[in-house]
Amino acid sequence: MKIVCMVKIVPDVDKFEYDFESNTVVRDNVRMILNPDDASGVGFALKVKSMKPDTIVEVVTMAPESVEPLLLDLARVGVDRVTYISDPIFSGSDSYATSKILAKYLETTSYDCILTGTHAIDGDTSHVPAQLGELLDLCQMSNVIKIDEDALDESKVVFTVDNDTSVSTYEMKLPGILSIQKESNYKLPYIKYEDINKDVNDQINIISNDDLAFEKGKVGLEGSLTKVNRTFVKEYKKRNKVVVGNDEQGIETVYSFLKDKGFV
C-alpha cells in the first residue's frame, strides 16, 4: 500500500508577539515548523507502516529550500521518501496555483491514499486538499479525527469525521484524499537520539519546474486567481484592571461588561 502525505511548513504562529506600542505583530526570529494537522497525517501513515511494514510512505511539500532541515527530520522518523517541490517560478502562488503544481507532481507518482491536514495555522484557507481532489478527480473529506487502520486497504478506507453538529463515519473508495485534524491525536514520532544526524539524503527527492514544465504565467503570482491586497493587525487593548466592590454598583459594572462582550 502507498500513502502520500501532503505537508506544509509554516511559521510557529504561537510565537508571534503583539507590540502594543506600534500595533504590529512581531514575526522576527519565529521558527518554521511542520503544520500540526499535517504532522498528524504523517503520524497516522507511520502508524500504519509500523503495523504493515511493506507500506510505503511518501511526504510531498512545496517549499523554499530553507526548510530542508525539517524535511530531513521527516526522513529520519521513518518516512520512505520526502519529495520537495521547489522553484523560484512557483513563488507567490496562491492556493489555486499551488494546487495545480502539487497535482501535476501527483500525477507522476502512485498512491492509494493521500493524507493532508485540514487547517494550516498560517493561511488556513483549507483550499488545497479539496482542489487536489478536483484536479485529480478524487473524493476528499476534511475534519477527519479517526481512521480505522484495520479496515484500511488499497480499495477502501473507513474513517470518522467531526462535523459541526455531529460525528459521522464514512467509507470511501480509494484512491481518495483524507484531511486530518490534529485533534485526531495521531502523533509524529520523535527522532531517536541515535538518528539525530543520520544521513538521509538518498530519501530526499527534489522536484523543480524542469520536471513539471509549467509555463511562466501559469504559476506564481501571475498564475494566481487571488491576490493579497494588504495586511493589517486587529487592535488589541492592553488590559485595564478596573477594581469594583461586591455591591450593587460593582455587580452592575460586571453585568454591563458581560453584556457588552456578548456573554449574556
Add this chain to the structure above:
Amino acid sequence: MNKDQIVQSLIDLLSKDQVNTNHEALYDASADRYKKYAKARKVLKVPMPLAIVYPNDTQEISELLKFCNKNLINVIPRGGKTATEGGLENWKDITIVIDALHLDKIIKIDPYNSQATVQAGVALQDLEDELRKIGCTTGHSPQSKPVAKYGGLLATRSIGQFSTLYGGIEDMVVGLECVFPDGHISRIKNVSRRSGGPDIRHIAIGNEGSLCYITEATIKIFKFYPENNKFYGYLIKDVETGIKVLREVMVNGFRPSVARTYSEQDAAQHFYHFHDNKCVLLFMAEGPKGIVEATGQAIEEAVEKFKDGIIKQVDSQLISDWFDNLNWSQKDIDDEYEGMIENDSHAGYTTEISADWETIPKIYNNVIKKVKSEFPRAHDLTMLGGHSSHSYLNGTNMYFVYNYKINCAPEDEMLIYHHAIQKIIVEETLRMGGSMCHHHGIGKFRNEWSKQEHGSAFYMLEKLKEVFDPKGIMNYGTIFPQEDAIKKYIYKG
C-alpha cells in the same frame, strides 16, 4: 549470592516488615529528581534496586553495611527523597536502599546550650515545628524543608533560604554519628569548638553517602524573632546592579537573613504581578530589634549608593506574601509528577554554582549568552534565568533555572535538554574559576567534572574513598566518577 538469597538474608537480619520489594517502590527508588520526567513517563533505563530496607537503629545499620560490604552489594542511603543531582539514582544491578524512615526520633532539645539532637530520619519541618513552640528555630530552610530529612541535609551540605544570616548546614552541625562500610560506628561528641586534629565532621558532612551512613546529628538552635522581620524589594536594571548591592551589604558587615537578586525571566516566575519585566532585588532582615534596624539601614544605604541601577522600590507586603508561599510540600511534588505524565514540557530544572563577587556577574552573562547560542534546542526554552540567593563576605552563588518544551522521546530528554544545558553552565563556571556545585551536591550528574572541580585536591577525596570504602559499595557513581557507568547511564553508550 543470588538476588533472592540476598533479600532473604536481609529479612533474616532485620524482619519481614523492614524489607520492601514492592515493584512500584523499587521503580521509584531507581532515580531521583534529576530524571523526574523520564520517571513520570516510565522510561527509566537504570537498574532497579533489589530492596528498600528500613533499619530501626544504628546497630542494625552497622550490621547491614557489614553484610553489604562482605557481599559487594551497592548501598544507597536515603532520607526525604528530595535529591536533585542523581545522588539517589541507582547504577548497579545489586543494590539496596537503606531508608532512614524509622530513625525518626527527636532525641533531645537543649535550649540552654542551643543544641538539638535528632536521628537521621527526622524531617526538618518536624524539628522546626517543635523548636517554634519554645521560641527557637533551626535557621535552616531549604525549599524542600517540609519533606527533607536530616541525614540527607547533612550528606549533601545543604543550605537554606536564610543562610546569609544563619549559615549553611556545615555551620550548624555540632556533633554527629555515622557508620562506615566495615560496620564501625563513629560518634563525634558535641563540643562548642576544639582543635583536636583536622575537623573530622567534614568527612561525613557532604559525603553524599559515598563514604558512610549518617545516623544522628546535633545541630545548633537559634532564638527566633519573627515579630521583627523587615522586608525590602526593588525593581532593578540588571543582575550586576543587584550583585553590587548584595556585596555592599555583606562587605560592610551586615547579615540580612535573605538577600536575593533575580534575573527578569526568573523573577517572572515569582513576581509576575509586579516585576514589570525587570530584575528584582530583595532582602529580609531578621533577629533582635536593634540588629534588624541596623541591617535595614545598611540595606537602604547600599541601595542608595547604587541608585543609578535601581528603578523603584516595591511594596514590602508583596515580598512578605511571596515569602509565605515559597516552600514545597509533598503535594507540590505529587502534582508535578502528574503534570509531567500529561504534558510534554518541563519546568523547574536548576544548576547552582558559586564564585567570588567579581566573577559571578561574568559567569552569569556568559552562561546566558552561551546557552542561547550554543544549546541546539534553545528555541524550546520557555524560561532561562537565574538568581543569587546565598551571599558571603567573599562572594555569592548563582542559581540558574530553566524550563523547556520537550520535543523528543521521553528517554532522550535528559541527554538532549537537561544535561546539555547543565554541561554549558558547569563548564563555563569551571573555566572562570568558580565552583560548579554550590549546594545540591555533585551527585552523579556532575561527577564528570569532579576532578576539574577539585583539581590537585581531588587526591584528598580519593584517598578517603580508598580508606573508608575500599570495596566501593557506598553509592556507586556518586562524586567519584565511574567511566563505564557514565557512558551507559548518561550518554547512552
Add this chain to the structure above:
Amino acid sequence: MKKSLIFIDNDNHKNSIDLLEVVRQIYVDDGCETYGICINHDSLMANNVFDKLIQVIDPDIFQNDPMIVTDIMEEVHKKYDFDAILIPATNFGRMLAPRLSMRLHVGLVADVTAIGYKDDVLEMVRPAFSGKIMAGIVQQGIGPTMMSIRQNVFSYEEKMSKTTEVIRYHPLKKRKSGLKLLDMNPKVQSYDIRNSEVLISGGGGTVKNFQKLEMLADVLCGQISASRMIIDKGIAPRNIQVGQSGKTVTPKLYIALGINGAIQHIEGLKNVEYIISVNINKNAPICFLSDLVVEGDAFEFIDKLSMKIKNEQIVTNKLKKVEPRR
C-alpha cells in the same frame, strides 16, 4: 440585474441565510436577484427571504459528498450565470467552495469576516496566522465573485417579506459517489475544559462551597474549572485543573473566584480574552492580569451576579415576547 447564489447548508440554515447581508454589502444600491440552493433538504427559513429558491430533491444524490454537490452547483451556475456565489464556512462549505472554484477556474477567498471596496475593487477580509493578522484579498481574473464566509459574523435583518419562487431542479449529471455514510451521531456535550468558551474557575477562596460555582456556570453557559488547591483537597477531579501541571485553557471569558494566581496557575491561561477576578485581596497576583477585579467574597458575588443576570433575562423576555430561535 446582478444575480447571486447562496448555498444553504443543512447543518446551519441561519448562517447560510445570513449571507444575504454579504450580498447586500456587495451590491449596495445596485440591488441583486438572490437565489438560494437546497440539496435534499428543505428550508422553511429561506421562504420569503430569497427571490428564488432552487430545490434539488433526488434520493440518488448523496448530498454529503462535496464532489457530487460541486457537479450540481456547476450545472446551476452554467444555467443562471451568477455574479456571486457565496458559501457559509461550515465544515461542508469549506470543502465545497474550493472544489467548485477550481471547477469554475475562479479565485476563491475563504473564511471571510468583512468586505469593502478599495479603489472600486471588492476586497474580502479574512483572518490569517491563527487570527493574529488580517488579510485583505482581491480576486484576479474573470468569473463570479466567490467566497466562503465565516459563521456568526454577518447577520441578515429581514427588511420586508418577499414572495419566493421555488424552482425544482433536476441535475443532468449524476455520477456515483465514492463515499458511503456508515453511521452518524449527534455531538455529545464535551466536558473537556479546553473546549469551553466560558470558564468559571474556583480556587482556595471557594473551598467551603465549591459546588456553588454551578449557579454561575448555568447562567453564563460555561463550564467549571479549578486551581490546584481545590484538586489537592479532593474537592474536584484533576481533569478540570487549570495550570502548568493541569490544562492550558483558551476561553473567551475566565472568571477566577478566590484564586490567588500562582505562576503555575497563570501558565494555564495563555490566550484568554477576558479575565474577571473575584478576591478578598485586590492585590492578589491574578488581579493584575484581570480586566475587572471584584474585591469581595466569591460566594456573595455568585449570588448577586446570578440574580442580576436572571432578573435582566426576565425583563428582556418581557420586552421581546419572542421565542428564542434555535
